[in-house]
Amino acid sequence: MTDVVTPPTSPVSRERSKEIKRLSVISTARQVRLLSRAELTELTGLSPATLTPLVRELIAEGYLIERGPGTSRAGRPRAMLEFNPRAELVAAVSLEPSRISCEIADSDGSVIAHRAVRLTGDIVETICRSVPELAGAGLPALRGVAIAAPGVSSGGTVRLAPSVGLVEGRQIGESVQRHLGVPVVVDNDVNLMAAGEHAAGAGSDVADLLLLHVADGIGAGLVLDGQVRRGAGGAAGEVGFLPLDPTDRGHDGIGPFEARWSENAVAERVVALAPGRRPDAPVAALVELARTDARAAAYLDEVLTAWSRLIVSCACVIDPGRVLLSGAATQLDDDAVARLQTLVDASAPAATEVRRAVLGDRAVLHGAVSHALAAAAAGTPQLLPTP
Template sequence: MPASPRTARAINDRLALRFLQDEGPLTAGQLKDRTGLSRPTVADLVERLTASGLVTVVGEAGAQRRGPNARLYGIVADRAHLAALDVRTEGVRLVVADLLGAVLARAELPVEPGEETGAAVERAVALLERTAKEAGAERLHTVGVGAPGLIDPASGELRDSSGLPEWHRQLVAALQERLPARVLVENETNLAALAEQRDGATADRDTFVLLWLGLGIGASVVLDGKLRRGASGGTGEVGFLPVPGTAGLPSATRCDGGFHSLAGSAALLELAAAHGLVGPGQPVERAAGVVRDAVASGADGFLDALADRVVLGAAAVVAVLDPGCVVLAGEVGRAGGEALARRVAERLTAMSPLATEVRAGALGGEAVLRGALLMAREAAQEDVFGPGGRGAAA
C-alpha cells in the first residue's frame, strides 16, 4: 500500500534532516543528489522545513555560484537544547549541547563519600541548571543520564543496587521533578557501547560485546546493531559470573565469588601488591592508575596475570554469544589499552575456537558522557523532527 502524501512528506523531511545532520550544511542540489528525490520535491521540502523553523540558510556554496541554487541550508541547532550526565560513585560530570550534539558547556561536581544525600542531589541539580543557563539553554528539551546499576526495562528507572550511593537514585528523581525536560536514564556500560559503536572502536561492527573493567565489572551486548537489555534489564551483569580462582560463589545480592571478585578494582590492587607494584590497603580508586603505570613501566608479569583473569570473563561471554569482537572499556580497560587487549586476545585465541577480536576502547573517559548525549540527541530529534514534533519548544 503506497504511503499517503502526508507520510511521504514526513519521510522525505526526515531523510533530508538526516543528511543535514550527518554532513552539515548542503545546497538544494546536494540534497537532491543525496536523497535521490526530484528537484521539485526537494524544493518543496526545503521550503517546508524552513517555514517550520528547523532549517535556515547559513551561507552560500562558493564564490563561483550565486543565487538561490547556491544557498546552503543547515539545521537550526538551537531549536532545542540537551544535557548529558555521567553519574559516578565519586561525583558527576555533565555537558550541555545543542540539537546537533555540539557541546556548549561542561562542568564537574565531586561528591565526598560521607556527604548527605539531599545535599549532594541539590548541588548536582543546581550545577546543571547553572551550567545550562550560562550556555544560553535555560530550557532543556532532553537530559540523558548514565549511571551504574540496573535500569528497569519497563519503567526506565534506576533500580536499587547494593554498593551504590543513595544519591544516585535520588538525583534521577530530582531531575525529573525539577526540570521541564524529558529525563532518560541508562546503564553506563550500555551508553559506553553506544558511543563506541557510533564514534569509537566498533564503528565498523554491528555485533560486539563491551566488557567494562573498573570499580565494578559489567558488559554490554550489541547484536545486529541493537543493544540487548534482557527481560529484567540485566544482560551483561558478568560481575556475578561464577569463574575459577575465587573463594566461593556469588549470591543473588552480592557478586563476591563471581568474576567481579577476580577482576574488579579491589582484586586488581591485591594482584598488584603481590607483584610488588603497590603496598597493601590501597584505595580502589587507584586501580586504573596502577594499570596505567604498569603499562608505562613494562610490568609484564602483572599485566600477564591480569590478562589471565580478564580472559575468563571474556571467554565465557564469547562462548555464549559469539560476538566476533570484545571491547575492553571502563577505567581499567582504557588504562590497559592495547597492551592489555593484545594479551587478552592471545589467551582467548588459545581458549576458544570462535574467532574473536579484542580491542581497546577508543573513547576513554568520555565514552559514557558521549553515549548519554547521543541518547538525548536521538530522543530530542525524534520529537522535534518527527510528525507533529515541529512545534517543540527550544
C-alpha cells in the first residue's frame, strides 16, 4: 500500500495571505502615488493574475483612482493608477490642560477637520464622542487613532501627566480602541513630535536624533535606527526628572530639572527682571531683554548652560548625532543657538549637531499619522507601546 503524504499546512491562512498582498499593494501605491499596473506588478512582485482582482477591489473601495494613460517612450501608453490619500483617515488627539484637541487627517497628513473640546468630563468618554463627530461621513475610512499625552505612556496607560490630571496610571488606549473599533496608539506627546520631525521635518534625513521639547515641563523624544525608543517602562526621554542635587526627588509629577529650567521657570524670571504681564513667548522675551539688561544676559547664559548640560548628558548615553530644539527652545535667536552649539561642542563626546525643529504644532500630527497608519498596516486589533 502506498503511503499518502499530506503536504504541510501553510502557517498563513488564505485570508491572511490575501490581506498581506493587499497591504503590499496599498503600501506601494501610497509611496509611489502614480503608477501603472505593470509597475505595480514589478514593485510588489505579485503576478498579474493575483494583482488584477486586488486592484479591482481597491478601486471599488476608493484606495486607487484610475487615471488616463501616462507617457510612454515606446508602445501604447499605459493606463495609470493614483493612490487616494483620503481613503485612509486617522484621528490625532492631543491631551492638553483643560481640553483635548482632535484632528482628522488623511494619509498625507493634510488636516480635514479640527476641533478643540473643553474637558469637563471623563477623558475617555470625551475622546470616544469627539472622534466620530469630527470624522462625520468619513468615519468608515478611519484607520486608527493616535493619542498624545504629556506624560509617561506604557501599554496604553498614561501616568505622570499632572497638567491633564493623570499623575497616577490611567488606562486610555484599550478603552478607546474597544469603543471605536480601530487600532489605537497612545504615546508621549514628545515621542510623537520626534516621530513627526523624523517623518517630515528637520530629522527626515537622519536615522538617529533627539528632540528636546521645552514647555511647561521638559521632555525628550528619541529616535534610533529610524524607530522611536520608549524604554522598558515607557519613560525614556523624561529628562525633566534629571536630578540637580542628591536631595532632588521631584514633586507631584514635576521633575527637578524642569522645575528650574522649563518655560514656566523662564517666564517667572523674566517677569522678575521686567515686572509686568507674563510674556506669551518667555524665551524670546528673555533673548530680547538680554540685549540691553546685564542681569537678563547673565540669566540667559545660565539657561543655555543648563540646556547644554542636559544635551551633553543625553549625548554621553545615546550619541544621537542631531538634537532638535522644540517648543519654547525654538524661540532662541540664531546667536543663542550658536552659543548653545558651542557649549555642546566643548563637552559632548561625539559630534552633536543642534538645530531647531521646523514643524511646530504640526509635529504631533505628522507623528500621529505615521503611528496610526503603522498600527492599521500591522493588521492587528491594536498597537500600543508596551514595556
